[in-house]
Amino acid sequence: MKHKWAMAIDMDRCTGCGACVVACVAENNTPTAGEEEAGKGRLMQWLRVSRFWKKEGEETRAIFVPTPCMHCEKAPCEIVCPVYATYHDEDDHLNAMVYNRCIGTRYCANNCPYSVRVFNWWPAKWEKPLDEQLNPDLSVRSRGVMEKCTYCIQRIRRGKETAIKEGRKIRDGEVMPACAQTCPPGAIIFGDLLDPESEISRTVKDTRLFKLMEHLGTEPSTVYLKKQKGPGR
Amino acid sequence: MQRPSPQAVIAASLFAFALIAASVASFAETPQPVAYSHRIHVTDNKIDCRFCHSSANKSASARIPPVEKCMSCHRVIATDRPEIKKIAQYWREKKPIYWNRVTELPDYVYFPHMRMVNAGVPCLTCHPGMDRADGAVQKREFTMGWCMDCHKKRGVSIDCWTCHI
Numbered sequence: 017m018k019h020k021w022a023m024a025i026d027m028d029r030c031t032g033c034g035a036c037v038v039a040c041v042a043e044n045n046t047p048t049a050g051e052e053e054a055g056k057g058r059l060m061q062w063l064r065v066s067r068f069w070k071k072e073g074e075e076t077r078a079i080f081v082p083t084p085c086m087h088c089e090k091a092p093c094e095i096v097c098p099v100y101a102t103y104h105d106e107d108d109h110l111n112a113m114v115y116n117r118c119i120g121t122r123y124c125a126n127n128c129p130y131s132v133r134v135f136n137w138w139p140a141k142w143e144k145p146l147d148e149q150l151n152p153d154l155s156v157r158s159r160g161v162m163e164k165c166t167y168c169i170q171r172i173r174r175g176k177e178t179a180i181k182e183g184r185k186i187r188d189g190e191v192m193p194a195c196a197q198t199c200p201p202g203a204i205i206f207g208d209l210l211d212p213e214s215e216i217s218r219t220v221k222d223t224r225l226f227k228l229m230e231h232l233g234t235e236p237s238t239v240y241l242k243k244q245k246g247p248g249r
Numbered sequence: 250m251q252r253p254s255p256q257a258v259i260a261a262s263l264f265a266f267a268l269i270a271a272s273v274a275s276f277a278e279t280p281q282p283v284a285y286s287h288r289i290h291v292t293d294n295k296i297d298c299r300f301c302h303s304s305a306n307k308s309a310s311a312r313i314p315p316v317e318k319c320m321s322c323h324r325v326i327a328t329d330r331p332e333i334k335k336i337a338q339y340w341r342e343k344k345p346i347y348w349n350r351v352t353e354l355p356d357y358v359y360f361p362h363m364r365m366v367n368a369g370v371p372c373l374t375c376h377p378g379m380d381r382a383d384g385a386v387q388k389r390e391f392t393m394g395w396c397m398d399c400h401k402k403r404g405v406s407i408d409c410w411t412c413h414i
């Protein structure tokens with residue numbers, strides 16, 4: 017069973033609240049870097065909400081762009097990995113990251129045009145009782161490895177396993193990454209592009225669609241819907 | 250070249266012996282709060298593994314039975330044995346039994362029991378000798394090569410991301 021998972025982010029709906037970032041950190045056992053480390057550019061987040069200011073006449077508006085890994089079809093990060101720790105998953109069409117294969121050259125992070133890869137500079141500590149909040153479906157990464165958004169692969173796995181056990185196909189909306197699930201205005205749409213009936217397949221036909229840095233030819237799976245103009249926007 | 254002295258030879262062989270002993274010892278039975286015997290349950294009384302490890306075909310972990318499950322039989326069976334009395338004591342005090350873990354995979358291995366059980370892999374493939382053990386014992390080392398061999402033989406995925414997420 018093959019899939020092509022994709023994500024669409026509706027910038028018209030995104031309010032920049034940051035709930036997706038919190039959900040991602042909680043779901044994926046991402047350690048907190050702290051202020052000092054973040055100041056050195058070592059912020060540990062798989063998903064960030066980039067903010068841009070836009071001047072419109074008298075007013076200045078903020079535009080929020082949630083940026084997870086784009087899961088590029090032609091990923092610049094994959095071709096530079098010397099140990100094949102990041103590669104293209106043929107079954108799911110995802111940009112896979114195998115943590116215990118990574119030797120920490122950080123070349124992938126240098127080559128990623130979207131700067132969404134993060135590096136574990138320090139062994140993360142979850143002091144009691146914080147260790148109780150760790151997600152058991154996912155490994156706790158050690159120091160010296162690269163990591164990044166995986167579209168919540170553990171949830172995709174779980175969905176696939178349930179579907180196999182019940183002898184059916186995955187239903188649309190059954191698999192949902194933590195960010196999409198938690199987004200209050202529902203700005204993140206996730207699904208399987210190979211399913212012609214799915215919400216994501218309908219969304220990618222929207223005329224507002226655009227891709228970040230499309231000219232680079234990375235063919236990202238994460239796409240965006242443009243902010244519309246009009247009263248109250 | 251000078252021949253090694255007899256003392257050195259003895260010391261070396263003792264060291265080798267200690268190494269072997271240590272590796273064998275790692276397969277020894279782990280002491281448990283209640284002396285539970287897999288042999289009596291599985292071999293003698295022919296109870297299916299999944300009667301007690303009831304999640305093996307449903308979830309990632311096979312699960313250890315709650316005290317309630319033990320008591321569902323032992324309220325009437327062999328109630329006079331000292332080990333069963335211990336279980337009854339836990340039951341009366343409404344306390345769980347803290348079994349010591351015997352089999353554990355590293356954190357970076359994603360191993361769902363249900364996938365193996367539903368694919369028809371017998372429990373004893375990975376837990377050989379468990380049916381005859383007085384207690385719980387792990388006789389097989391889970392090395393990646395061993396897992397891969399089995400996956401290759403069965404023609405299932407050997408993609409890194411299948412097991413390492």
Ligand code: SF4
Pocket residue numbers: 084085086087088091092093094111127128129130131132133164234
């Ligand atoms: S967005 Fe960056 S990390 Fe993600 S697949 Fe593309 S190049 Fe790789």
